[in-house]
Amino acid sequence: MKQFNMFIDGQSINMSSKLDIINPATGQAFAQCPNGTPANVDNAVSSARRAFKLWGQTSSEERKQKIHQLADTIEANMPELMTLITQETGKPINGLSGVGSGMEVGGAIAWTRSTAELDIPIDVIQDNEDARIEVHRKPLGVVASITPWNWPLMIAIWHVIPALKAGNTVVIKPSELTPLATIRFVELANEILPHGVLNIVTGGSAVGTALCAHSGVDKIVFTGSTATGKKVMQMASATLKRLTLELGGNDAGIVLADVDIRSTAKKLFDACFHNNGQTCAALKRLYVHESIFDDVCDEMARLAREVNVGNGEQEDTELGPIQNAQQLNIVMDLAADAKLNGGHFLTGGRKIIGAGYFFEPTIVTGLTDGSRLVDEEPFGPILPIIKYTDIEEVIARANRNQSGLGGSVWSKDIAKATHIASRLECGSVWVNTHGALQPNAPFGGIKQSGFGIEFGLQGLAEFTSIQTIKINK
Ligand code: NAD
Secondary structure, eight states: OEEOOEEETTEEEOOSSEEEEEETTTTEEEEEEEOOOHHHHHHHHHHHHHHHHHHTTSOHHHHHHHHHHHHHHHHHTHHHHHHHHHHHHOOOSSOGGGOSHHHHHHHHHHHHHHHHTOOOOOEEEEESSSEEEEEEEEEOSEEEEEOOSSSHHHHHHHHHHHHHHTTOEEEEEOOTTSOHHHHHHHHHHTTTSOTTSEEEOOOSHHHHHHHHHOTTOOEEEEESOHHHHHHHHHHHGGGTOEEEEEOOOOEEEEEOTTSOHHHHHHHHHHHHHGGGGOSTTSEEEEEEETTTHHHHHHHHHHHHHHSOBSOTTSTTOSBOOOSOHHHHHHHHHHHHHHHHTTOEEEEOOSBOSSSSOOBOOEEEESOOTTSHHHHSOOOSSEEEEEEESOHHHHHHHHHSSSEESEEEEEOSOHHHHHHHHHTSOSSEEEESSSSOOOTTSOBOOEETTEEOOBSHHHHHHTTEEEEEEEEEO
16 A cells, blocks of 8 residues: 655654545545654644744745745646545546546646735835834744645645745645645655745644644644534634634525526536535535526436546546545435435435445435525535525525525626625625636635635735834834
8 A cells, every 4th residue: 555654844754553545436545644643743833933933034036936846846746646636535537527636736736826926015004204104914933734625735735835925834734534645745845845844744633633722833724614613713712823714615506587598507517516516615505596497407407417427537537426434424314304304306316336435416406495405515416406586585595504605696697696696695706607716816704614815915914914113203
């Protein structure tokens, strides 16, 4: 079995205690990495603190050059990183409408290059005969990054690169289910960055809690479930660590009566089912106007029946397995609850027999708000389509949810759709698309989807503190 190590202070660290990494397409372990401990966290944080003394003093231009070199090395190692991602997540190489591990690595490169170019200039807010006042942005120190299993490399990049660009050093803890592409990236990065600037400790929640509790950590950037995010916030309070929490979503999409059904259904299907629905800002509750409800459902069901489900290493696979057995159980449980409570299954509803964690692409009607499949984030290939009559009523229903990550409105009437979208309670809204993230557009949740912004200048600012300098004249 292939072995992967941690990297602390530029050194490759092995341990006798190992974590098995399972390929969800087979259910079999194919690699191992160390099961890290709080002592490893301690070493990694000390190493990051030492490295911060110099890295925090480098110029933004020097850091820009280094970060472009990181993008170069990701690019040079793209095939290997894609294979690791497909084996550890189950995500297809190509995937539904091009959303696969190729896109994940391509996105990692694009985000790295775009973030390398960002700079927050000194803001002179007063300069007159009384005083000059300058507002500076300074790095925070040591950033702890904790990532989930659905987009492991992409989300690691979203955390690590702006933290480094702002002049911080980093200790990353990837999900214990999908650590491999992140380990390989950190190994490659350590050939470019000074020792200690980027460290990785692998392991489960014990490593996560040790990082959150560590007094040497200045900020935590966490992407994962709302339940874990609440624990992270609690632990961070002991030393008032800064926080970015990117948590769960249960995004609603509202389809108005005037859409072109065939072309819109394909876009809706991709927005819901890419990566098997295991994307924070995937469309997870679809509200369709009653006048076109049956036609949209028929078209979505046709697409669900035709989509190619299989091992992601095959080039024509569109949807792979669910990433882990626990998530498969959550999806099966929600399907069972929907069945018990009047859900009408247009397609799917069952685990696919055989090896691996495969589940049939599933479309359910006949449910409404208040049922678990509508109210809870399924994070799998199962979608409730819900009928509505009145636009005011559907806006209220879309907003009646604890999450507030993303939302979308679909119509030929752009002005009307944009106005409705602006009334949705979520951090990002889209018109005639969904979940379309890009490096220069701020992204973050409201309500129980978390707080803090990623991407663009606003995202970079999250890794800094303000120092105001007033020079009396
Ligand atoms: P999770 O909360 O189970 O785990 C996330 C990470 O936290 C893992 O690395 C895990 O080891 C670690 N962890 C677990 N317990 C911990 C603790 N007590 N203290 C510190 N760390 C701990 O989430 P997951 O199942 O890996 O990911 C799926 C969730 O992530 C979904 O809800 C999804 O919506 C969300 N997500 C959100 C975004 C976003 O940008 N908002 C992006 C991707 C995923």
